[in-house]
Amino acid sequence: MKALHNFLEKNVKPTFEEGGKFEKLWPVYDGFETFLFVPGKTASSGAHIRDGIDLKRTMNTVIMALIPALLFGMWNVGYQHYIALGMDATFMQEFLFGAIKVLPMVVVSYGVGLGVEFLFCVVKGHQINEGYLVTGMLIPLIMPVDLPLWMLGLSAAFAVVIGKEVFGGTGMNIFNPALIARAFAFFAYPAYMSGDSVWINTSVSEGQSVVDGFSGATILGELATTGSTSYSAMQAFIGTIPGSVGETSVIMILIGAGLLIFTGIGSWRIMLSALAGGAAMGLIFNAVAPYAITEVQQQFMAVPFWEQLIVGGFAFGIVFMATDPVTGARTNTGKWIYGFLIGFLAIMIRVFNPAYPEGVMLAILFMNTMAPLVDHYVLQANIKRRQKRTLKTAEG
Amino acid sequence: MAEATESIEEGVKDEAEVIEAPKEPLFSKKNRKLITDPFNDDNPITVQVLGICSALAITVKLYPALVMAISVVFVMVSANVIVSLMRNLIPNRIRIIVQLVVIASLVVLVDQVLKAYAFDVSKELSVFVGLIITNCIIMGRLEAFALGNGVWKSFLDGLGNAFGYGAILIAVAFFRELLGSGTLFGYQVIPDAWYAANGGYYVNNGFMLLPPMALIVVGIIIWVQRARNTKLIEEA
Numbered sequence: 001m002k003a004l005h006n007f008l009e010k011n012v013k014p015t016f017e018e019g020g021k022f023e024k025l026w027p028v029y030d031g032f033e034t035f036l037f038v039p040g041k042t043a044s045s046g047a048h049i050r051d052g053i054d055l056k057r058t059m060n061t062v063i064m065a066l067i068p069a070l071l072f073g074m075w076n077v078g079y080q081h082y083i084a085l086g087m088d089a090t091f092m093q094e095f096l097f098g099a100i101k102v103l104p105m106v107v108v109s110y111g112v113g114l115g116v117e118f119l120f121c122v123v124k125g126h127q128i129n130e131g132y133l134v135t136g137m138l139i140p141l142i143m144p145v146d147l148p149l150w151m152l153g154l155s156a157a158f159a160v161v162i163g164k165e166v167f168g169g170t171g172m173n174i175f176n177p178a179l180i181a182r183a184f185a186f187f188a189y190p191a192y193m194s195g196d197s198v199w200i201n202t203s204v205s206e207g208q209s210v211v212d213g214f215s216g217a218t219i220l221g222e223l224a225t226t227g228s229t230s231y232s233a234m235q236a237f238i239g240t241i242p243g244s245v246g247e248t249s250v251i252m253i254l255i256g257a258g259l260l261i262f263t264g265i266g267s268w269r270i271m272l273s274a275l276a277g278g279a280a281m282g283l284i285f286n287a288v289a290p291y292a293i294t295e296v297q298q299q300f301m302a303v304p305f306w307e308q309l310i311v312g313g314f315a316f317g318i319v320f321m322a323t324d325p326v327t328g329a330r331t332n333t334g335k336w337i338y339g340f341l342i343g344f345l346a347i348m349i350r351v352f353n354p355a356y357p358e359g360v361m362l363a364i365l366f367m368n369t370m371a372p373l374v375d376h377y378v379l380q381a382n383i384k385r386r387q388k389r390t391l392k393t394a395e396g
Numbered sequence: 397m398a399e400a401t402e403s404i405e406e407g408v409k410d411e412a413e414v415i416e417a418p419k420e421p422l423f424s425k426k427n428r429k430l431i432t433d434p435f436n437d438d439n440p441i442t443v444q445v446l447g448i449c450s451a452l453a454i455t456v457k458l459y460p461a462l463v464m465a466i467s468v469v470f471v472m473v474s475a476n477v478i479v480s481l482m483r484n485l486i487p488n489r490i491r492i493i494v495q496l497v498v499i500a501s502l503v504v505l506v507d508q509v510l511k512a513y514a515f516d517v518s519k520e521l522s523v524f525v526g527l528i529i530t531n532c533i534i535m536g537r538l539e540a541f542a543l544g545n546g547v548w549k550s551f552l553d554g555l556g557n558a559f560g561y562g563a564i565l566i567a568v569a570f571f572r573e574l575l576g577s578g579t580l581f582g583y584q585v586i587p588d589a590w591y592a593a594n595g596g597y598y599v600n601n602g603f604m605l606l607p608p609m610a611l612i613v614v615g616i617i618i619w620v621q622r623a624r625n626t627k628l629i630e631e632a
Contacts, residue, residue, distance in 0.1 A: 148597065162612060166619070188603035 005037060027121040031128030055170075059130040061265050065256035066137050066320065070106075072252040073245040074098035077145050080200040080242055086211035098145075101201055102245055105140035105152055112153040113139070116160045120169075131170025131177075132160065138178035138320060141246025142313065142361075143185065144198040151189050155181040175368045176327045179361055186361070194357065196221055199242035218242050219311040224354030227299025229311075236310045247316040257319040266323040269332060270339035274318035275309065277343025282308040285351055300351055308347050317360035318342060327368040334371070334378040342367045422548065430552040434560030436625060441564040442618045443628060446532040451565055452610040454524050458581050461569035463510070463517045465562030467525065469555070471502045472534050476554030479542040486543075495538045496529070503528045533561055568613050576604030 015021045016029035035056070078094030078101075089097075113136045121128045139156055163180030164173045186193045196217040202210050215222075219241055222229045231241050239249025247253075260266030282305025289301035309315070322328060322342050329338035342363050349359030356362060421427075440446045455461050478498050479486075486494050507525045510518040518525065528534070537557050542550040573579055578586035578600050590596040603609045622628045 148592075148599075150597065151599070166615075184603060187606060187608075188601045189599055190602055192599070 008033065008036075025122060027126060027128050028118055031118070031121070035130070056130050058265055059133045061259065061263050062134045062320070063137050065259040065266075066134075066141065066246070068252040068255045069141060069246040069249060069316070070102070070137070072239055072249045073141060073247075074102045076239060076248055077101050077201060077245065079240060081202070084200050084202050084210055084214050084216065085204065085208050087208070101145050102140060104149060105143065105145075105147075105245070106137070108149045108153045109139040109156050110136040113156040113160050116157050117165070120160075120165050126169060129170050131164070135159065135164075135177045135181075139181045142178060142182050142244050142316070144193060145201050145245055146198045147185065147189075147192050151185055151192060155185040155188075158184045171326055173326060175365055176321050176324050179321055179365055179368075182361055183365060186358070194355075199244070216242060218357070220350060220357040223300050223303060223311075224357060225296070227296040233307050233310065236307070241311075244313060244316075247313040250310045250315045253315045253319050260319065260323065266319065267325075267328070267335055267339075269335040270323050270328060270342075271318055273336045273339030274322055274343035274346075277340035277345075278309050278314060278318075278347050279305050279343070280340075281344045281347035282306070285347070297351075300354075308350075312350065313358055313360045314343075314346060317346065317364055321360075321364050322367070327371065329371045329374050329378075331375050331378045333381075334374045337374050337378070338367055338371055341370070427549065427552055430549060431556035431559075434556040435563060436621070437627065439560045439564065439621070440533040440536075440557050441561055441614065442621055444533075444536075446536060447561055448611075448614070450524055450527065450531065451568060451614060452607045454521055455565060455569040455572050455610050456576065456605055457520075457579075458566065458569045458573050460517055460520045461565045462562075463514065464521060464524065465558075465565050467506045467510070468528060468531065468534070468561055469558040471499060471506060471528055472537065472558040472561075473551060473554040474502050475499050475534060476537060476542040476550040477547055479538050480545060480547045480550035483543050491543065492539075495535065499534055499538075500529050533557060564614070564617065567617060568610055571613050572604045572610060575601045576609075 013029070013033075016023065016026045018026075022029070075091070075095045075098055077098035078089070078096065079098075081097055082089040082094060110132075113132050117132050118128060120126070136156070139159070140152065143152060143155075159177040159181035163175055163177040164170065167173045182193075192198055196215055199218055200216045202214075202216070204210065217225070219229045219231050219236060222231075235241055236248075237250045239252065241248050257266065257271060261268045261271070282303075285301040285303075285308075286305055289298050292298040292301050318339070322339060329335045342360075345363035345366060346360040349362055350357055351359075353359075434440060437443065441448065441451055450464065454464050475495070475498050479495055482494070503526065506528070507518070510521070510525060537553060541553045545553070570580070573581075574585060578584060578591075578598075586598060588594055590598040592599050
């Protein structure tokens, strides 16, 4: 490492510095250098908290928290595929099949997203920072496995440009970029993002065929059309169900959530309140289920509230997306309100509008918009309370 | 309102200058600017951000957008000329109503012509033809320009602004129809064989057909325009 550092300092750095040959590509060099080594610069003015945790470490921790979900997602893609074909397969076969399907998604997501981001930074002369590392990992995890790669790349590019760069880059965005990518793909190519045929890869080679009676619907898809599901709650909890690549396994997401909470990077307030919000809406639906108009809706509403919390992208959304510190609420009270409403709205959207089974995505995007408003009122309430207190002390 | 009166004063000043130099050529530099400005520096949609509503609603396909643009050109130019002719007769207190009556009559005319000769488009544009009445661009130009300027200048101003509006409308519709439906003016542009349904890889972008995407396309046009024309960037 030391030799590499010396080599970079002596031979490579000057060509990128002002007056050097590749002066224009300085942001690219800077991005790589700070990625490899601790930056040599420190802030020159103002009071700063000295802490080892910087943007890079934050991002890396989130990626580590995503790894269990990613690995499980790979295996599950293969597992679902072989079930659909009615074939027996070993664990390794299943995992390899999934890895071959999922890794290209990860590569395309990173390649396109980072490419666009680098391009922007070079043109604008900005510093490149690590904002995209997490987004690039989240995007493949929230897409169905059969999504064509060019759509994935287009969504990633759209997310970086319209979701982030137009607002001023990392840390300035209003919406979670990964969810922008998913929303873009969802509205642009609905046939590839929803329905029953996209969640399980059913590509067959010579002599193989899909088993009779195979549906491929997700739990939410089944619930919305028939009111009941063929999967058990235990399966949904472990994650051996069809769905977006990384969203199926609640256990793996909980491991990630544990890491995020332990390191203090993800807000436990948001996760907990979102859970409470989802449970509250679930309980309300349970209570009013008998009054629903159609029978399917009655059954959908009567699904036990805790089951609502483990199916679909709910767990993944509230652990990895709602806790995004840039787009979420900043104040602690605000986080409770923000999280609660995400859970509440997510369950409401998915039950009331079966066309959008992924209410979680829309709920988080909606609350992203509302987060500054929530913070504003929390602050105002605080100011008023303190004003009252001062007045009281002054009078007394 | 303050802006409007200011512009009227400006207009009055212009007229005073015209009286001083009555032999101003028809296409003097100032007059030419009336037409060219709305295309770039003073575009009604991308700079003044007026008339956004119709830009979102009728730009899914090029043909309706073109018809809409032509209708607005007709209404705007005629209204500007008529109001400019009457500008010294209109009592100040009821000028808005008078302007509205002028625009509304013209719009009804356009609506009837469309119904008679282009019924399909008329159905497609539905209420948006009628809503030309409330198009802020037309009202704005009447208030800000026609009320205080001569007929020829008002004519040029109306023409410039309506074309500036139409140009953006058609640009947005071009991208939305091309990417959303793969057609231009209803003719297939993207080869059939490219489509996923026929064994290719391409799929039309359904998002382009939804109004939010029109807003994003307009936003991108504004972005490109400001990147090229640094005069428009406000100081932070």
